[in-house]
Amino acid sequence: MSGGLAHQPSGLSSERTRVSVLGGGAWGTALALHAARMGHEVLIWALEPEVAKAINEQHENTTYLKGHQLPHNLRASNDIKEVAGYGELVLMVIPTPFVERTVSQIEGSVRDDAILVSCTKGILNDTLETPNEILKRVLPPRLHTRLAYLSGPSFAAEVAKEHPTAVTIAAEDDGVAKRVQELMSTSRFRCYRTHDVIGVELGGALKNVLAIACGISDGLGFGSNGRAAIITRGLDEITRLAVAAGASPLTLAGLSGIGDIVLTCTGDLSRNRTVGIRLGKGEKLEDITATMGGAVAEGVLTSRSTHHLAQKKGIECPVLEGIYRVIHEGADPVQVQTENMSRPLKAEVDARVAMAAHHAEVPAPPPAPPSQA
Numbered sequence: 001m002s003g004g005l006a007h008q009p010s011g012l013s014s015e016r017t018r019v020s021v022l023g024g025g026a027w028g029t030a031l032a033l034h035a036a037r038m039g040h041e042v043l044i045w046a047l048e049p050e051v052a053k054a055i056n057e058q059h060e061n062t063t064y065l066k067g068h069q070l071p072h073n074l075r076a077s078n079d080i081k082e083v084a085g086y087g088e089l090v091l092m093v094i095p096t097p098f099v100e101r102t103v104s105q106i107e108g109s110v111r112d113d114a115i116l117v118s119c120t121k122g123i124l125n126d127t128l129e130t131p132n133e134i135l136k137r138v139l140p141p142r143l144h145t146r147l148a149y150l151s152g153p154s155f156a157a158e159v160a161k162e163h164p165t166a167v168t169i170a171a172e173d174d175g176v177a178k179r180v181q182e183l184m185s186t187s188r189f190r191c192y193r194t195h196d197v198i199g200v201e202l203g204g205a206l207k208n209v210l211a212i213a214c215g216i217s218d219g220l221g222f223g224s225n226g227r228a229a230i231i232t233r234g235l236d237e238i239t240r241l242a243v244a245a246g247a248s249p250l251t252l253a254g255l256s257g258i259g260d261i262v263l264t265c266t267g268d269l270s271r272n273r274t275v276g277i278r279l280g281k282g283e284k285l286e287d288i289t290a291t292m293g294g295a296v297a298e299g300v301l302t303s304r305s306t307h308h309l310a311q312k313k314g315i316e317c318p319v320l321e322g323i324y325r326v327i328h329e330g331a332d333p334v335q336v337q338t339e340n341m342s343r344p345l346k347a348e349v350d351a352r353v354a355m356a357a358h359h360a361e362v363p364a365p366p367p368a369p370p371s372q373a
């Protein structure tokens with residue numbers, strides 16, 4: 001008797017299109033490589049002329065994603081308008097501080113049928129805007145329903161190696177999220193979808209701060225108990241902040257929440273965790289940043305935004321706040337840890353999160369299969 005699974009139709013689409021990628025860093029290049037391997041025609045915008053040149057001539061991004069051969073259907077350009085107007089899917093993979101400046105250059109160039117997928121994780125320091133909020137401020141209303149967000153546990157280097165990866169696509173318009181799912185999913189890169197844009201964005205941004213906390217704990221040699229406590233209580237803080245901003249707590253229990261937290265807080269490829277480990281071992285932030293070769297550990301900037309966001313929302317976030325104090329106020333990590341553990345004792349589950357979980361929308365189950373009788 002043959003196994004049932006072998007007869008199930010594949011959920012993967014064979015449709016191919018043109019894909020633009022704005023941002024030739026590690027993540028932009030890994031996503032471009034993934035799209036090109038799928039058979040899409042891919043054009044990537046790199047800020048640096050040497051990055052575009054290396055991709056076109058050596059078929060490798062020798063600056064940001066060394067050691068990965070890039071196929072010939074992945075080409076690069078320094079002309080942002082040309083790249084923005086090329087694809088049906090426009091993946092925006094730019095660190096948060098540069099999103100506004102970069103995206104304001106593309107408005108008139110994108111195709112009418114384009115879907116713009118933000119793959120950025122962060123919160124702007126000055127305005128506390130997420131990438132979605134920046135994009136809605138900068139782009140004309142006609143494009144607002146064409147926006148989607150990709151987030152989840154995904155190290156660029158592992159996607160480049162085709163290691164199995166699962167991510168979440170968030171979009172207000174379910175048709176837009178489904179289209180991105182179809183065009184980006186493979187048997188090695190599975191995309192789920194949700195409406196909860198703010199939940200996905202805050203999970204993706206705030207986990208970077210938590211990764212620094214885990215790194216510091218590991219750098220101090222505090223062991224597995226401490227790391228597990230930071231991950232769990234950090235998830236609680238992130239969930240409370242996200243719920244206060246309108247997110248569903250269920251989103252934070254998914255790929256863009258706990259999924260990305262586990263990845264970044266335990267994975268050795270995490271830049272944010274590495275920054276934390278080095279801070280925990282007593283190095284200075286300036287010295288650490290100077291050795292990163294232009295790569296961005298977004299958690300350093302996001303820790304400032306988190307501090308202000310928590311104040312604005314009136315949410316107590318001792319773990320995330322502790323990282324702000326260590327990085328931006330020069331506080332001693334051991335002192336911060338001692339103070340956090342000595343706070344007044346409290347219940348584990350927050351009442352507001354419990355209420356939100358009680359009212360959270362759970363999608364209806366699929367219809368039962370027709371009776372075989």
Ligand SMILES: NC(=O)c1ccc[n+]([C@@H]2O[C@H](COP(=O)([O-])OP(=O)(O)OC[C@H]3O[C@@H](n4cnc5c(N)ncnc54)[C@H](O)[C@@H]3O)[C@@H](O)[C@H]2O)c1
Nearest residue numbers: 023024025026027028047093095098120121155156295296
């Ligand atoms: N690297 C990963 O594994 C990974 C995974 C998921 C999400 N992300 C997110 O993707 C985003 C991009 O990160 P990355 O890892 O690809 O970047 P990176 O650190 O590898 O490279 C830095 C990028 O910033 C660009 N840049 C520098 N100055 C700029 C400017 N003035 N204007 C526009 N661009 C400028 C560079 O050209 C380069 O593309 C970040 O929000 C990050 O959190 C990264």
